[in-house]
Amino acid sequence: MTQYAIIHTGGKQYRVSPGDHITVEKLTAEPGSTVEFDHVLAVSGDGGLTVGQPTVAGARVVAEVAQQGKGDKVVVFKYKRKVRYRVKSGHRQQLTELAIKEIVGGDSATARARS
Amino acid sequence: MARVKRGVAAHQRHKKVLAQTRGFRGSKHLLYRRAHEALLKAMSYSYRHRRELKGDVRRLWIVRIGAAAKEHGMTYSTLIHGLKVADVSIDRKVLADLAMNDAAGFARLAETAKAQLAAAA
Numbered sequence: 001m002t003q004y005a006i007i008h009t010g011g012k013q014y015r016v017s018p019g020d021h022i023t024v025e026k027l028t029a030e031p032g033s034t035v036e037f038d039h040v041l042a043v044s045g046d047g048g049l050t051v052g053q054p055t056v057a058g059a060r061v062v063a064e065v066a067q068q069g070k071g072d073k074v075v076v077f078k079y080k081r082k083v084r085y086r087v088k089s090g091h092r093q094q095l096t097e098l099a100i101k102e103i104v105g106g107d108s109a110t111a112r113a114r115s
Numbered sequence: 116m117a118r119v120k121r122g123v124a125a126h127q128r129h130k131k132v133l134a135q136t137r138g139f140r141g142s143k144h145l146l147y148r149r150a151h152e153a154l155l156k157a158m159s160y161s162y163r164h165r166r167e168l169k170g171d172v173r174r175l176w177i178v179r180i181g182a183a184a185k186e187h188g189m190t191y192s193t194l195i196h197g198l199k200v201a202d203v204s205i206d207r208k209v210l211a212d213l214a215m216n217d218a219a220g221f222a223r224l225a226e227t228a229k230a231q232l233a234a235a236a
Contacts, residue, residue, distance in 0.1 A: 006209055013206045041205050049220035051227045054204040074165070077158035
């Protein structure tokens with residue numbers, strides 16, 4: 001299996017490999033800048049999976065902010081019959097698209113995205 | 116001042132509703148009143164079901180993790196307890212993903228949980 005790491009951001013966990021594009025909850029960073037995740041829960045490489053308890057010491061995931069954007073529009077509609085209660089509003093979640101560059105550390109060698 | 120008749124606005128309002136109920140069954144995509152009632156229900160169900168979806172997928176993950184845990188001679192609950200005492204905070208979404216796509220990685224997790232439980236016992 002290809003190399004991957006498990007990172008935690010925005011209240012969710014993601015399994016990422018170098019070269020992946022993932023959409024996460026908004027991070028405050030300019031498009032084109034790099035962000036680092038040092039809260040890595042597990043790293044998998046040539047030596048198999050290294051399980052963090054709770055994190056893998058020294059492991060980092062480097063990603064580039066590809067784009068800041070919003071998710072699809074969601075209609076929030078609440079309705080109660082017979083009491084004339086109606087609420088309608090729209091919502092678009094703010095999201096950040098990341099391009100995973102490399103996974104550093106763990107027991108496996110550093111892997112870079114083929115670009 | 117020119118007289119404003121209400122039919123024009125009403126027609127626009129009806130068009131807007133009927134555009135959203137395209138593909139609904141029977142008269143619900145044809146008659147404004149039936150369409151409007153159906154739309155109220157449809158929008159409130161989609162709000163509710165977006166919330167229910169979170170529990171639904173979690174249940175699915177648990178089934179998948181449980182099946183993988185049995186291959187390692189553990190039940191779902193002992194695996195999760197073992198991971199908890201081992202201070203492994205990987206969530207159920209990722210665990211289920213590993214169970215399906217990385218059997219070797221999941222085996223490592225199962226070992227970690229087992230070792231921790233054996234040490235505690």
